Amino acid sequence: MSEPPARRRLGPALLAVGWLVLLLPPFYLSAFWLQTGLFAMAAVIAAIGLNLLVGTAGQLSLGHAFFLAVGAYGYTWLAGSPAADEGLSGLRLPPAVAFVAAVLLTGVAGALFSPVSGRLRAMYLGVATLALVFVGQHILLNATSVTGGFNGRSVPPLTVFGFVFGDTDDGLTVFDVPFGGLERLWYLGLLLVAVASLLARNLLRGRPGRALGALRDSETAAAVMGVHPARYRAAAFTVSSMYAGAAGALLALVFQRIVPDYFSLGLSMSFLAMVVIGGLGSVGGAAAGAVFVTVLPQLLGHFADRIPLVVAPGSTGTGLDASDAADFLYGAALVLTLVFAPDGLAGLLRRLRLPRPRLRAATPQTSAVGEPAVGDTLKEQTL
Amino acid sequence: MSAGIDVPELRVHDVTVRFAGLTALDGVSFTVAPGSIHALVGPNGAGKSTTFNVLSGVYRVASGSVRFGDAELTALAPHRIAALGIARTFQNIVLTRGTVADNLMLGRHTLTRAGFLTSALRLPHVRGEQRAHRERVREIADFTGLGARFDTPVSLLSYGERKRVELARALCMEPKLLLLDEPVAGLNTAERAAMARTVASVRDALGLSVLIVEHDMGLVMRMSDEVTVLDFGRRISGGTPQQVQRDPAVIAAYLGGATDAPVGEETR
Known part of the structure; x- marks a missing residue:
């Protein structure tokens, strides 16, 4: 999109300021907010990945909860120690290696689904991936030596070159602020988000991104341009599951204990809500949607006593449970987005920034270029 | 050419x-x-x-x-x-979201190699490939009278211009x-x-x-x-x-x- 030069310079500047501000929370915010922020970061990573699949390739996945689980349990098992008394196994790999291996493992799981993800389109793939969530739940509950079964399994902290991203008593303080597990993980999370969004942006702007976009808009046209439809669909699915794997591993580190219950269909659904609210096809939009959907229930829960009709979880007062209230709110946000801003938060922002005359022409079109423009050509052919 | x-x-x-x-x-x-x-x-x-x-x-x-x-x-x-x-155009224009340049670069798909990993990492040879092909694509855009519209989103183009983008995209396949x-x-x-x-x-x-x-x-x-x-x-x-x-x-x-x-x- 061609923007005035002043705006083009403003964008990166704002982005840089935003990142700098994000470095501050560990010095000011309480554990509750840091944890909320970390949940949001994990969601951002998964949403960026899902957005590659849904927004760019035009495919649907309801199976992302499964891939988050593969990432989370993969890390835990690979880095975990065997515990004979609890019947747990583990490979005791160095945690940093286990983290990378968990992401790769999720990639393998995604790639194994290629025969399905390469062939099925949009809705049909969505329905097929539903199966993954149920198979996943079954495995999580029954492969007890790996997952710990219903009660879950505690997650070994991440260490990189002897530095522990977890609660230890090495007494690390920075500017008089004691740095515990959440403070340290905060920066790991930021780094992962930065890497994830950078890689996604490169991918989208490069050859694969163009091929996937073409595939979404017309399979026939993409194939005639030389794009191998099945291969690219399967690759998008694999990459997307790797993002989910990284998000899952980060989540495991934040939770410190993971249980199968969390990786349910509801989780897949909320990821879908994130990319739709945020705006399909945009990395920033996916991030915004992820923050919105994860932070909202936490906010409502935290301020339950000050918001009418909402009560804190577990309290006996009459009113909506905070997490139910959040469900209602983001359900409403989803509907409002689809009706009034089908291109999500990202599209809303884009339209606000565009100069007036373009407003009409820049409205989203599902199949890219539909109706012929009314106007005549602006310029005669000169050859 | x-x-x-x-x-x-x-x-x-x-x-x-x-x-x-x-x-x-x-x-x-x-x-x-x-x-x-x-x-x-x-x-x-x-x-x-x-x-x-x-x-x-x-x-x-x-x-x-x-x-x-x-x-x-x-x-x-x-x-x-x-x-x-073998390149073709479509009777009912089939373009992708994005700019004219994006659409034309799609035409280079078979002539370029960058994969998922190398593109995500933006390795030097990927950047070099991108630059070289973008240059050629710009030539083709100029040749087909789309030079001034190179960075314009196709959704803002007139019908006649979109027809020409189709032709140019096919030509980009050499x-x-x-x-x-x-x-x-x-x-x-x-x-x-x-x-x-x-x-x-x-x-x-x-x-x-x-x-x-x-x-x-x-x-x-x-x-x-x-x-x-x-x-x-x-x-x-x-x-x-x-x-x-x-x-x-x-x-x-x-x-x-x-x-x-x-x-x-x-x-x-």
């Missing part, structure tokens, strides 16, 4: 296509000579678009063969046919054979003339073969070297524009009976 690419002959031999009992193409044969502009004409439903879909691998044939040089196209998937240097499906449909007189000039100059500059489906008979007769006429899935005539215009079978197909009026006076 450089001339002198090695363009093979396209030989369509006895091709039959059936859709559940309907015979869309019935033993159609024709040959597109290297470097020629060959027109495929016929009334609606004659099988022109079906022929295109066979040539680009979208439809499978019931019998017959299509040879492009040594390659048998009927056995190949669309993306493999694209890799052989094709040996260009299949144009109604390139001037919906364009005004000036735009039609301009498009015809572009197609002619592309052929002259690149030496590629062009197979064109078009309803504008005046244009077809003026620009093509050879014409194949289809009616109800059969080839009813073929030859130079002059021969075809005088062929009673063609006149009957177009006007529904034997008359002496030559085809080619059609104006739209």
Whole structure:
């Protein structure tokens, strides 16, 4: 999109300021907010990945909860120690290696689904991936030596070159602020988000991104341009599951204990809500949607006593449970987005920034270029 | 643009296509000579678009063969046919979201190598490849009169410009054979003339073969070297524009009976 030069310079500047501000929370915010922020970061990573699949390739996945689980349990098992008394196994790999291996493992799981993800389109793939969530739940509950079964399994902290991203008593303080597990993980999370969004942006702007976009808009046209439809669909699915794997591993580190219950269909659904609210096809939009959907229930829960009709979880007062209230709110946000801003938060922002005359022409079109423009050509052919 | 690419002959031999009992193409044969502009004409439903879909691998044939040089196209998937240097445009414009540049760069897909991992990491050779191809794509945009629109989102372009993006995207594949499906449909007189000039100059500059489906008979007769006429899935005539215009079978197909009026006076 061609923007005035002043705006083009403003964008990166704002982005840089935003990142700098994000470095501050560990010095000011309480554990509750840091944890909320970390949940949001994990969601951002998964949403960026899902957005590659849904927004760019035009495919649907309801199976992302499964891939988050593969990432989370993969890390835990690979880095975990065997515990004979609890019947747990583990490979005791160095945690940093286990983290990378968990992401790769999720990639393998995604790639194994290629025969399905390469062939099925949009809705049909969505329905097929539903199966993954149920198979996943079954495995999580029954492969007890790996997952710990219903009660879950505690997650070994991440260490990189002897530095522990977890609660230890090495007494690390920075500017008089004691740095515990959440403070340290905060920066790991930021780094992962930065890497994830950078890689996604490169991918989208490069050859694969163009091929996937073409595939979404017309399979026939993409194939005639030389794009191998099945291969690219399967690759998008694999990459997307790797993002989910990284998000899952980060989540495991934040939770410190993971249980199968969390990786349910509801989780897949909320990821879908994130990319739709945020705006399909945009990395920033996916991030915004992820923050919105994860932070909202936490906010409502935290301020339950000050918001009418909402009560804190577990309290006996009459009113909506905070997490139910959040469900209602983001359900409403989803509907409002689809009706009034089908291109999500990202599209809303884009339209606000565009100069007036373009407003009409820049409205989203599902199949890219539909109706012929009314106007005549602006310029005669000169050859 | 450089001339002198090695363009093979396209030989369509006895091709039959059936859709559940309907015979869309019935033993159609024709040959597109290297470097020629060959027109495929016929009334609606004659099988022109079906022929295109066979040539680009979208439809499978019931019998017959299509040879492009040594390659048998009927056995190949669309993306493999694209890799052989056969590019096509669509009757109803099919562009992707994004700018003109994005769409044209898609045309470079078979000519570039960057994969998922190397693109995500933006390795130096990926950046180099991107830069080199973008330069060439800009040349093609200038050549097709889209230079000023290079970074404009296609959703903001006029219909005529989008038609030209389709042509330019096909050219970005550096094709040996260009299949144009109604390139001037919906364009005004000036735009039609301009498009015809572009197609002619592309052929002259690149030496590629062009197979064109078009309803504008005046244009077809003026620009093509050879014409194949289809009616109800059969080839009813073929030859130079002059021969075809005088062929009673063609006149009957177009006007529904034997008359002496030559085809080619059609104006739209």
